[in-house]
Amino acid sequence: MSQEHQTEVERTMAELNFFDAVKRALREEMANDDRVMCIGEDIRSHGGPYGTTKGLMELYGEKRVIDTPIIESAFFDAAVGLSLMGWRPVVDLMAADFITLCVDQVIHGASHYPFMFDVQIPLTIRGPIGGGLRFTASQEKSLEAMIANFPGLIIVYPSSALDAYGLLKSAIRSNDPCIVFEHKLLYFYSVSDEFPEDEFTIPLGEAAVKRTGTDLTIVSWGWPVRESVKAAEVLSETEGIEVEVVDLRTLRPMDRATILESVKKTNRAMVVTEAHRFGSMGAEVAATIQEFGFDDLDAPVARLGAPEYPIPFSAPIQDAYLMTADKILQTIKELLV
């Protein structure tokens, strides 16, 4: 359980933002294990579109930081081949949305080979995800639901600098193929945490309670976790409603126990996603809660998500799409007040 972990973290030294946390994780894992390598587009000199891989080539050499042409399909295939030869590739997608270009191999290669051939595919895919920068739908979508139904994959989606660091390290060390989504607003708004000096990891598959409460459980992941916590603070002050916020952090495998424990206490739950409600991982959360916590529920599990259109450019329609503390707050008021 991460709560322990976080108290441990309190004896800390420095503050790192999300971006630097990712950078530190990559550096440390490359230092720890000389089979860890990065492959992708424009990662050498530029460090990828957000600069997270910048400097790695200088530190670890040209062999371990490979630039490719714009060939998402073949470079992901290549990463599978590298994995089979004992490398541990960290595949850099410029936008998580481009997983659409290699999802064939994510499924038919990475997720199937270990089962079919008794091999390890210890690769990690990192992709900046989510909206808020006005890049529109082909670079700002949520796509975790696209790959969630395929056994063999691990899906990670941190919402804080500490989680990004600890989970990325675990993903790189994992012998299973891991997809790590990094929400772009977390880079952009330079979300920070106190960091201990010593290395640490956060286990895959463990949710974290990011705020404790007794009246309603929010289950969320990524950027909306922060909006949820914000909404919870306001509700506490203005309405005396205490919302517990469970951050899934890993979507597959999903930490059912932590979710159910929280719902047992609050007896009400809401899933908050940046994704469209219909067909999202929010559905899995709601289905899970009602299935295993039916008797704890005083009301149906609510779902809050994006409207049913692709995320557009212009401020009013993009804002109406994104998940905000205000939307969460209003919805909870409707539910509880």
Added chain:
Amino acid sequence: MSQEHQTEVERTMAELNFFDAVKRALREEMANDDRVMCIGEDIRSHGGPYGTTKGLMELYGEKRVIDTPIIESAFFDAAVGLSLMGWRPVVDLMAADFITLCVDQVIHGASHYPFMFDVQIPLTIRGPIGGGLRFTASQEKSLEAMIANFPGLIIVYPSSALDAYGLLKSAIRSNDPCIVFEHKLLYFYSVSDEFPEDEFTIPLGEAAVKRTGTDLTIVSWGWPVRESVKAAEVLSETEGIEVEVVDLRTLRPMDRATILESVKKTNRAMVVTEAHRFGSMGAEVAATIQEFGFDDLDAPVARLGAPEYPIPFSAPIQDAYLMTADKILQTIKELLV
């Protein structure tokens, strides 16, 4: 509602199996509208891997039945281009699994363009889906969940010859991009229905009650609908349990009203999928039922799906994967008896 439709169908002439129903729908739609065309691999002489497009070239000419090399990515792009030029392409995938090779354009092209550019993308993708023929995981997976979270798409998944016919015709006539999954066992076991002589269509987005009952609602689609009905018959005879089977037929948009109406009556529900439970469309069904039918539920919505491994070759492990009447029956007994 399809029940009416089915009584209407009772004044019929001929029996058609699933395969011939698909063939008839394609022929009629090509005859009705000379902008309807088929594009894919090996569809001219061979009619695709199962022969559904066989003979179309002879009837409607080389222009309207286009063979391509093995270029799923570009031929799907081409279908988008054709749509934008006023054609209505029916894209033939050899296996539904290969949608992984063009899912980028399904999402970033077909599903986004209408919203972004005020255009129609009236294309249909047909793909044989599902297990049971020992082709293993890269050609026998369920993948409806992969594309379910993307607004703009319509997802169709018939379980009978009549539905396959009526829904495929509607999909081809629809001005929205439709994905039609055809379960391979429905071809293989030559599932038949009585057909009227006159053409008809079945509206997209309407579920059908395939068996009425009062004790439990099964929601399902595709091949497992037939297994569910089989299980229901046995339960009726042996245990006096009356199971209602709702066949979604269209997964997106989902016919919430028909599901909720049934649950209102039975007060219990189970979703049966060939897909793995976790992250499947079964989650959406369960989430929807508990959300909008919470007070009608006497027990949590149960979910039945495939075990968490990719579908393998060998009989015992493939059989353990597939959804059967027996599994459904056993589960219901555990739930109700």
Added chain:
Amino acid sequence: MAISKETKTRPASDGAEFLRPSEQLTDDQLVDLYRDIHLIRRFSERQVEEFESGRMPGGLHPGHGHEAISAAVPRAVRPSDYLNGTHRSQNGILALRGVSFRRLWAEVFGRETGINGGRRGVDLMGTFEDDIRVWAHNPVLGHNAGIATGAALALQLDERDEVIVCLIGDGASVCGTVWEACFFAGIRKLPIVYAVENNMVAYTTRFEDMSPIENISDRASAFGFPGQLVDGNDALAVLDAVHTAAERARRGEGPTLLELKTYRFVGHFIGDPQVYRTREEVSEARKSDPLHLFEALLRDRGLLDDAAVTNIHHENLERIDAGLAEAMLDPFPNPADALSRTYRSGTYPMGYSS
């Protein structure tokens, strides 16, 4: 970076006579072409100004250096032919095909009246309107070529005499779907021109570091159609090459792969530190600025003087700024309307808008 004179006139197909429509341009037409090149440059510069002022949201990938291409391509073909630009050339081509600056700026600033109702923004705008025929580009690199190939297939099936010119970045030109599309177009001899805007860089990646062969145009032999290397900074060379390839396509002889060699004068995006190249390289390349080259040519021929140039610059800026002023008064889109745009087939029974 400059292309030697020999290469640029290499014929598109052996034996075919090499037409030079540029030689038939009237003086007025030449001046108009200059006006277009400048208009595009100025539009792009104004965007950069707006962006740097912080007023303009989203991302911006200016096309400074690509203007000979954006200006010559629309003139190389018939108004009824289809065009498909890249993120560098698209905005200029839209303006030259008659989309008002008001509609363009309105899109840039996310207004309801924008060419895409504010849904796409500056980088991604485009249209499938039949009276414009400048197809929107797909921001996932490579797929423009696939979609344009589908359009070419439609043109062939409908026995129409239009063609489509599909512009592609050098980086994008290696995406799998581009190879597949070219191969398919080669089989069917589709009426399409693939024209690579080779600005010698893709994001931060230098062309020479990511190509096993020197000229992209040489890839054409894998597809069974001709390739041609063209000086992409020379508007007349682009005009001639695109025209010849388009006419070849129109005659049913199939596609051509043009490589239009040029240079991106600015960063990939505003703020790009450009560590992948030296200032000297950029200054050297700027000597072949297509705007200056063409201005010099027309001055040489006595078609332009200081006054004429000043006048053109002034008029262009006025057009651009007038559109901007109008656009800024236009309303923003309404979220309530957005929902009804997702599906085209009317209302489905329920559930999909939840």
Added chain:
Amino acid sequence: MAISKETKTRPASDGAEFLRPSEQLTDDQLVDLYRDIHLIRRFSERQVEEFESGRMPGGLHPGHGHEAISAAVPRAVRPSDYLNGTHRSQNGILALRGVSFRRLWAEVFGRETGINGGRRGVDLMGTFEDDIRVWAHNPVLGHNAGIATGAALALQLDERDEVIVCLIGDGASVCGTVWEACFFAGIRKLPIVYAVENNMVAYTTRFEDMSPIENISDRASAFGFPGQLVDGNDALAVLDAVHTAAERARRGEGPTLLELKTYRFVGHFIGDPQVYRTREEVSEARKSDPLHLFEALLRDRGLLDDAAVTNIHHENLERIDAGLAEAMLDPFPNPADALSRTYRSGTYPMGYSS
């Protein structure tokens, strides 16, 4: 369909001396090669018999006609080199790399002892075992080439002196990921040989209807490495070409694209009505049956006579059938074990097996 003699010896790279390792084979080695070719044919024929008897589940895509390739490739390279077959050649290559017929048949019949524990079946079997180095092929066409290219990258990064030979069908060779992979391998001069088993057909699609150029090997110029057309029915020609290309790759000079022209004597699958070709065409092609050609050559050279041939046939059949008999006694896999194979990193807290 037959290849003229000139083309088959076209050198892989200009200037490089064309080695003919086939000329150095001893008489015994030549006879062994014949034995291998026959072994593969016979194994495939036995599969067809089992399939037609209804005993064998799943699909079957026999490789009759491809045996010169399957037999020569493993001999053209070192045992430590990596191989990656297609659905036509893979099974034969596995047998020649020492996988027992018991393990192969066990896979065919879905037994726990099969090379993939019965999880893949006949069409898709393969392995990543380090002492075999015949990489499993990915049933989604094209991706073998991508994955093999990743393996070649690993060989290069680790400065190993092994190479990988990746076989590709003519149909599969146009998949986007293959072009991308070849392009990338060209940039990095990776130690890989791409060898297309061009059997002139893909499913029901005739090669000449779906290629804008005559020879696949000519595509190599787009990737900056040599291409070579080879008579794929001539085991010695295949041996020489693959050997030369592999040695070139080993020297760090980069990939080669070999086109091994052959013919698929049987349908795409058992039961294929083969409407896309005439009986005459097949009979004509059968005159170049690689098994018969090689038998005739060795008879000519006095290395084989009727008795030797009968003996070899008999021994091969015995090996194959002995493996079959053993395999049929082997147990089926247990569903309960299957679940534990999905993930490799131990048990995650909960939920994923639900």
